[in-house]
Amino acid sequence: MPDVFLSQDTSSRSIGAREVEIALRTELVRRGGSRLVLTGSRGAFFLEPLVEVEIGGVRVGYANVRSEDVAGLLDNGMLEGRPIEPFYIGAVAEAPFLRGQERITFRNCGVIEAGSLTAYLDAGGGVALRRALFEFDALKIIAEVKHSGLRGRGGAAFPTGAKWQTVADCVADEKYVVANGDEGDPGTYADRMLMEGDPFALLEGMAICARAVGAHKGFIYVRAEYPRARTMLQKAVEIAHGAGFLGADILGSGFAFDVEIRSGGGAYVCGEETALLESLEGKRGMVRPKPPYPATVGLFGRPTVINNVTTFATIPPILRQGGEWYAAMGTGRSRGTVALQLAGSLRTPGLVEVPFGVTLRDVINTYGGGVPVGRQLLAVQVGGPLGDLLPESGLDLPIDFDAFTDIGSMLGHGGIVVYDDHTDPLQLTHRLMAYVAHESCGKCAPCRLGSQRAAEILESIRKGEGQPGDLQILDDIAFAMRGSSLCALGAMAPTPVLSAIRLFPDSFGVGALRHFAG
Amino acid sequence: MALEALQKIQSHAGYVSDAALNQLAIALGIPAGELLGVISFYSELRAAPPGRHRVCVCHGDSCAAMGAHHIAESVESYLGVAPSQTTPDGQLTYEKVYCLGNCALSPSIAIDEDVQGRCDCDGVVQQLKRFQKIKDA
Incomplete structure (x- = not known):
């Protein structure tokens, strides 16, 4: 019997995936056989709840399934991959929304069982960490990250390799690695998808960083509004510990690194790195003047790498396939891929991972499907609530950190919110x-x-x-x-x-x- | 470590009472006023008991673009309370939040930790009625 896949991320559950899971589980047990694999979401939220069935190595999809549809779908041959109207969308990877994307950071999201270390390792996870522990020294790890051209995905776009270098060069009794999962920008959800759908990628990225800079303690700061992400991470940390993927002697290398999960308190400013550090220290999340930068004086006054969740999750593929491979994609000084989060008044909003350089118009029309029929586009806001409002005529801007900075705006964390003419x-x-x-x-x-x-x-x-x-x-x-x-x-x-x-x-x-x- | 300690107290008691605050201040050796400062800074921390359940209406950019203010108006007029207030029966605390991370399915609300997407005013009010029924029963 084929495996059946279903997303259980917060968004999918917000439109009925939990009820579909219960119905599917009951029916599959009754009919005997198929395994139900719970994943994160692929980010094509307009298709959720999306049930996928693996037929001959290809996953075909049934979109917008409600719990009351499940029995009928099974009766009509869903497990044989029959094209049942109006649910059937064919091969999921070939769906128009997903076909043109370059999934690197989000390679596992919606694809593998969420929170399963076995599934993560089967999908190529852990290779990069082994390389960082047994093949590469700190210099070589940092060199690969530098070669990749990776810049921070939280919003500031600071070169990740340079940040790691600074911390590695510091002499201190203790250093820290902090993952910023505060994701406060309204209109963004990439970090949430990763934390819920591929938590081990984040842990692996952090462990590699710790190895590169000589840190033994890490924190993941998760915003209070993401309880499910926190639960998934907590479980993942426990599993990783049990399997020697984290802990006192990672994979038998003698290298020690531990991760603790901390909750935010519902304050937007805590996404700012120095406010986040204050909050991690238990205080009011007040911004610190910079310099000194956290890389030299960070958490508890120690040198600290603080990177966004999406940045860390991009590290394993870079180390596995090489910095040059990653840098081959993109444009100008924005290398690799970017996770754009479409939201607001669009027909098919969702997460789009594409190489830097595509135009905003292309992303909004090709993936987002444009504004719904009968509405007119008023403005597009990129980069969160502090980002520029762009008119229709400004949409030919390429998705590139520097192109946005040049017009006094910012790409930020990649949130794109479309407002239509119903907005004042x-x-x-x-x-x-x-x-x-x-x-x-x-x-x-x-x-x-x-x-x-x-x-x-x-x-x-x-x-x-x-x-x-x-x-x-x-x-x-x-x-x-x-x-x-x-x-x-x-x-x-x-x-x-x-x-x-x-x-x-x-x-x-x-x-x-x-x-x-x- | 004040924040973490306060979060733990709140997760057990639902809020941070004056008594708990004073005890914690002594235990940590820091002034109670400083702890109050931490509580007032973080919108998730409460110094007063909340309702039995919590309904949050998202006002993030995407939800705002999709008519979140209509949802908020419906909730406010049905419950008869303003944001951050609790219904007189102690059943529901109503809050305005800024982004539940469910932006591709706007507008969103959350009832306790249960996020719901593509909401409409009638559907939300229907759900709130459920809580009233639980109370009546």
């Missing part, structure tokens, strides 16, 4: 600025006061109570925040507001200049 630009910018005011850690005045004042002004404009000169004040606040905030939260917060004023002057003009016009 004023309401949107007010909401974004109020969010920053709420999430500001309060350490520096430009962010603490600037965001509050800007949110108040935007609210008054929204209510039609704008005063002459409001836009000038907003511009002044933006100038102060950009130039003198301690971290990106304050420095980037004015970005969407300024771009909205530029793109939709009428929305702002009518209210703000009412007194002039009158």
Whole structure:
């Protein structure tokens, strides 16, 4: 009997995959035979709950299955791979959404059993760690990461190899490796998918890093809103310990590395690396002035590598196949692949991993399916709530860290949220600025006061109570925040507001200049 | 280590009471005020008892783009409470959250740890009614 696969990630469960699992399990036991394998999601969420059946080495899919459909599907030959309407989508890997993707970081997500070390090793996991422990010395590991051109996927895009080098060069009694799983940018979910669907890739990446920099202790900081990710990681850490994949003597090499899972407290700013370190130390997540950078003075004052979850999960394939192989993909100084997370008003949003260099328009139309029928695209926000708003005419921008930086924006963690004409630009910018005011850690005045004042002004404009000169004040606040905030939260917060004023002057003009016009 | 200790207290008791806070302050040898500062910083930590269940309406960018404010309005008018408040019967605490990481299936809500995607106003209110029924029964 063929194996049956079903995603149990948070998103799939949010639209009924849990109920489908119960129905499938009951029916498969009753009918005897097939094994039900629970995976993470492939990121084609519009197909979930997606049941896959392996027929002759090819996995065929049945999309949008509800629990009440399960018995009928089995009666009609799902286990033989029969094309049953309207569920059947044929070979899953050949589905239009997945066919053109280059899955490297997300190679296992939705494919292998989530949280099974055996499945992870069968899929090629562990090869990179063995290489790091037995074949390569620290220098060679770091050289491979440098050759790959990998830059941090959390948002700042700092070269990973250079960061590791700095920590490796530090002399200290203790060093730390920290995975940033705070993923606070609304509109992003790549880290969550990895933590739930392929937790061992993260652990392997961290262990390789620890070996390279000489650390023996690691932490994964998981945001409070991701309880399932935390549970999956906790289990994975226990299994890894039991199998010698982590612990005092990893794979018999004599190298020791342990990982602890810590929960966030629901504070956006804790995704900023120094605030995260403060939070890990148990304190209020207040940003630290930089320098010194965490690489030299990090957790508990010790040299610390702090990388995003997606960055760490990309390390094993790089070490397995070589830095040059990875660097062969991409464009300019953005090498390899990028995990873009499509969200908002799109027909088929989901996670798309493609080499850097494709255009935003291509990603939105080819993968996202464009905005739903009857709607018009208003603006696209890339890089989270602090990212630029781009109009339709700005979508030919290539997905490339530097192309975004060049226009004063950022690619960030790869979140792409599409707003349609049902969104009011004023309401949107007010909401974004109020969010920053709420999430500001309060350490520096430009962010603490600037965001509050800007949110108040935007609210008054929204209510039609704008005063002459409001836009000038907003511009002044933006100038102060950009130039003198301690971290990106304050420095980037004015970005969407300024771009909205530029793109939709009428929305702002009518209210703000009412007194002039009158 | 204050944050972790407070999280542990809350996971057992549902919130951090004044008594627990003072005990922890003595145990850790740090002022109670500092611990209060930690509690007030993190939206997940509570100094007052929450309702039996928690309903969170996501206001992340994607959900906002897909009409989260309509969901929030329905929940607020049905429950008759503002964000961060608990219904008078102590059944439900209503919270506004910023991103549940379910952005491809917006708009989303969470009831306790159970995230639900592609929500509509009627469906959400129907679910809240279930909690009222449990109370009535």
